[in-house]
Amino acid sequence: MVVSCEIEFRNNTLGTYYAGQVISGTVVLNVEETVMVQAVILKIRGYASTYWTNCKTDVENKTTTESYSGHEDYIRSKVELLKAERVEVALDPGSHVHNFACQIPAVCPSSFEGTYGRVRYMVTVKLIRPWKFDQIFSRPFTVLKVMDLNREGLFLRTPAHSEDQKTYNCWPCRSEPLRLHLSLPQRGYVPGQTMPVTLLVTNDSHVRLEEIKASLVMMVLYYSQCSVETISERFVVSNKQGEGVTKNSKKEFTFDLHVPATPPTCFDLCRIIQIAYQVEVETKAKGWHINERVHMPVTIGNVPLTRQLVQQQPRPLSVEVEVVAQQLNEKALVLLEDPDSQPPLATPNPWAVDDTIPPPSYAEAMHIVRPVLIKPPRTTPSNKKVVNPSCTQNEEECDFTPLYAVFDITSPIEQLQDQQSTENANGSTWI
Structure with missing residues (x-):
């Protein structure tokens, strides 16, 4: 592979965040030989999607298949790591390091993987290449809704x-x-x-x-x-x-x-x-x-x-359309020249308000059932193999198991x- 990519999270090896916190990390592009690209784009997405099919048989014994789907976005922000002024630009050999930070909206739902749908958050690096398929590297991360009992x-x-x-x-x-x-x-x-x-x-x-x-x-x-x-x-x-x-x-x-x-x-x-x-x-x-x-x-x-x-605080009302629209801040993702200058966490760890609560550990979800297909078939075929689940070239179909907080109390x-x-x-x- 001429180009490889490493996506790492800063001070968070598990890649687990709470809604309202800031995700920050580093993207390292390792280039073996000169590659011509039109642009290199870094984006962070958070979305929910559902998809399933239902077979129905009419009185004439004819079977029809109907599909149902849904989608909504929570994070949709991107920046350009490199862009050609005209047609294309050379990506020189060596390591290209980029530091980033992104504010996670405070009202995001928790990561979830099910048979007919998912809530997923992704960091993606896309190399747009002239006359070739785009090269995509992605790494999912876990976002947890703050559910204070x-x-x-x-x-x-x-x-x-x-x-x-x-x-x-x-x-x-x-x-x-x-x-x-x-x-x-x-x-x-x-x-x-x-x-x-x-x-x-x-x-x-x-x-x-x-x-x-x-x-x-x-x-x-x-x-x-x-x-x-x-x-x-x-x-x-x-x-x-x-x-x-x-x-x-x-x-x-x-x-x-x-x-x-x-x-x-x-x-x-x-x-x-x-x-x-x-x-x-x-x-x-x-x-x-x-x-x-x-x-x-x-x-x-x-x-x-x-x-x-x-x-006691009043229970939050159901999320309305204007709240969802407010989350889609396309400028939430920013590049940092100095990683030490990253903004502090907007929301501390939610259990930190009580000294008697020990910090939790994090464990993989116990309910995971690998879906056969959870989105319309117009996307990449599901039989494409995943080489590395932590940083894969297939953004939608890579296997991912969220991590959830587990308390020893x-x-x-x-x-x-x-x-x-x-x-x-x-x-x-x-x-």
Whole structure:
């Protein structure tokens, strides 16, 4: 390869940033021999995109395929590293170093990779060559929405309860009800914490429950901009199993569901991808009976609840059109002659406001399912091989796994429970 490119982030080897911070780094073009180019462009993009197809069969047994897609931009800024005054200019052999900095908008959604869509942020260097295909080098990076559970409302600190019941068979052989009562000590958690899920099973029926399963489920809803069609998918990010419950008995279970590296809840920053979470408990009955399920919504953030209440701020409203338009600052990306002169972080690390919160580590997303195709087929074919996932020549199709903050803490409510309880995790008690 005559030209190679290295894209490095300054003081951030993981390439993980929070919305509102400044991303800065260095682009190094290594040229083995003279190359004629029309321009060398550096750009930073942040966008969300969705794409899926749906096959329909009419009354004449004819199958048609309809495609649905959506797109919106959050960052779209570029600068010219080199430009020919007329037709072309020579890029001389050697190393060409360029330092850059770019302000990340404060209302960006978190990076996300799904089956039918993604939220992705990229640094791209493009060599525009006369009479040849453009040569492109890209490196994705992670942006995390600031989801401070302390500012999302006092209800996240309060206990949550949900219950349901089911009867088996039909009248006049209908059984007594099976009752499920699900409870959590609080409604907000961050990756790294453990959810102590308590389930009270009152089985007054004549059917034995063979198994109890508790799960933390991430639900993703994808939208199309040109129609009202949507598509959804579910990821079980954590689960535990418990033993069965005999008929005409009562039993209480405690499931400790670990919250892994996963994106925060998001409803208001992206209009084509929404992410929600819920705790689900499912009972498997003996025989051909339909399983019973009870669920409860929870909120996943990336700033944990603290012991002391902070001054509450109103929950931000849904992002309107003018807010999205404000993000597209084409001059946000700038070149720096002296890398030490880079602007400071506009937003400090969000957990730094509380000295009792230790800094998190970062881990790869646990839900990743490599998409077959998540954008219209007019782009580069998906079978193109990626040579280097950190700096690839294929901007759209390179594999990327976001990193999410993982805290080594327990919630204040859990700490109190640990002091008062001596039961083992995932234990069960007959009542």
